[in-house]
Amino acid sequence: xxxxxxxxxxxxxxxxxxxxxxxxxxxxxxxxxxxxxxxxxxxxxxxxxxxxxxxxxxxxxxxxxxxxxxxxxxxxxx
Numbered sequence: 001x002x003x004x005x006x007x008x009x010x011x012x013x014x015x016x017x018x019x020x021x022x023x024x025x026x027x028x029x030x031x032x033x034x035x036x037x038x039x040x041x042x043x044x045x046x047x048x049x050x051x052x053x054x055x056x057x058x059x060x061x062x063x064x065x066x067x068x069x070x071x072x073x074x075x076x077x078x
Contacts, residue, residue, distance in 0.1 A: 024054035
């Protein structure tokens with residue numbers, strides 16, 4: 001479950017997409033032993049290419065992986 005699950009959104013699609021990507025990220029890490037982030041990206045942007053086999057659809061938004069708790073977020077880190 002992502003951090004945003006308990007946040008209030010204007011649309012229901014965003015938290016659903018985030019949770020879907022969180023599951024894909026968790027599976028990828030479990031199977032590959034590494035994080036599916038774009039190499040060299042300072043914001044730890046998630047690579048949809050790397051987790052494409054775990055996604056039924058690719059989200060239209062950029063998502064990031066928190067360095068400490070490995071949770072997916074739509075907020076770009078500072």
